[in-house]
Amino acid sequence: MSDAPEWPVKCRVQAAEGWLTLRNWQEAKAELDKITDEKSRKHPEVLNAYADVWEVSEDWAALARYMEVLILYEPDEINHWLRLNAALLFSGRFTEAHERILEILKVHPHHPALLFKLAVTLGALEKLEEAEWVLAELFTLENGKYERTYLGMALSWDELAPLREPLLALQRKLDEKKSGDTDAEVSE
Numbered sequence: 001m002s003d004a005p006e007w008p009v010k011c012r013v014q015a016a017e018g019w020l021t022l023r024n025w026q027e028a029k030a031e032l033d034k035i036t037d038e039k040s041r042k043h044p045e046v047l048n049a050y051a052d053v054w055e056v057s058e059d060w061a062a063l064a065r066y067m068e069v070l071i072l073y074e075p076d077e078i079n080h081w082l083r084l085n086a087a088l089l090f091s092g093r094f095t096e097a098h099e100r101i102l103e104i105l106k107v108h109p110h111h112p113a114l115l116f117k118l119a120v121t122l123g124a125l126e127k128l129e130e131a132e133w134v135l136a137e138l139f140t141l142e143n144g145k146y147e148r149t150y151l152g153m154a155l156s157w158d159e160l161a162p163l164r165e166p167l168l169a170l171q172r173k174l175d176e177k178k179s180g181d182t183d184a185e186v187s188e
Contacts, residue, residue, distance in 0.1 A: 009040045013049045025056040044073050051083065063087040078104070078111060085117045089159075094124045112138055112146045116153065123159030132163055139170075148174065 019028035054063035067084035088097035115138040122131035139147040
């Protein structure tokens, strides 16, 4: 399955991508529906193109189904798991989103994006103390390498809104530390 689809399938996928760039998911789907060979329709590139269609059309149930299939073909592709989590969250399937993100975290226990999505999922489940612990773990990974990036993201997610005050306090602390570091560099 790893070999790329051949022309005209490749052309259909590229045409669908072009339609999606224009946010026209109906034409993109119509282009993909012209692929009739069953083997080609099951190719990961074609499945990914359909997943893009479902994402643009906001058909979260269809996106979740396609991501499940893609995970069967490419189980170590982290982006598939992240997209599955998003589709399940948008569908209101919080418990399932939680179970699935825990499943991939068994394989990649310290992946920052997966930890962040776990925190968001826990927030959606209103398990705020657990979400806070996951964020604390994420922020300390590799000596705080991901702290600033994911702190900014955490502040913008509605699911983590109840944690905004402690997150803002952490951001102020980081800003003070950065300001102190800058002052120290200037005085040297």
